[in-house]
Amino acid sequence: MKGIVLLSGGIDSPVAAYLIARQGMDLVLVHFDNRPFTSDAEIDKAKALMIQLDKVTGKKHVKLMVPHGPTQSEIARNCRSNIQCVLCRRTMLRVAERLAAEHDAGFIITGESMGQVASQTLANILVEENATSLPILRPLIGYDKIEIERIAKEIGTYEISILPGSCCAVAPNKPSTYSKLKPTLEEEGKVDIERLVELEARGAYGILE
Secondary structure (H helix, E strand, C coil): CEEEEECCCCCHHHHHHHHHHCCCCEEEEEEEECCCCCCHHHHHHHHHHHHHHHHHHCCCCEEEEEECHHHHHHHHHHCCHHHHHHHHHHHHHHHHHHHHHHCCCCEEECCCCCCCCCCCCHHHHHHHHCCCCCCEECCCCCCCHHHHHHHHHHHCCHHHHCCCCCCCCCCCCCCCCCCCHHHHHHHHCCCCHHHHHHHHHHHCEECCC
């Protein structure tokens, strides 16, 4: 079986990818390129994490970059800022579903861990997962920060994840922690989400090592 991994430049998602790969699953590693709201350093980190995951799992995984910055711009211009993160995640999941169809993958893998960041609450997760019909595997959902960092150090991704980079500049100062589906859909309706998803999926490109 094969899964689509939403791989950031952080500590959690590479660990989630590793835990699933350890069960014999093949991976499609997908990084959403958020420039100009992040730096080139984030792209370098994501590529390095992808290569390290190949090494530690003993497999050559498919590696994709998806242009996500234009979508973030459009959402920021048209939608309420406090649910920017939720709308961003919903878009990523929609794109992941499109890529899954292209790569014969049957599920999505994320690095969410309950309460690690303000936007990762049960209410938000439920609203976000409504955007896709694919199963979402969250192997870290019950892990704490210390447990995740321990595994990251063991598999050699921790040192890469903590390299200097930039946080998402479009993220709100006070993100919603209790999103509800109906108002979220109303905000999402202010942009042509299907067009944005189509552009991102069509713009995905493979990483050459």
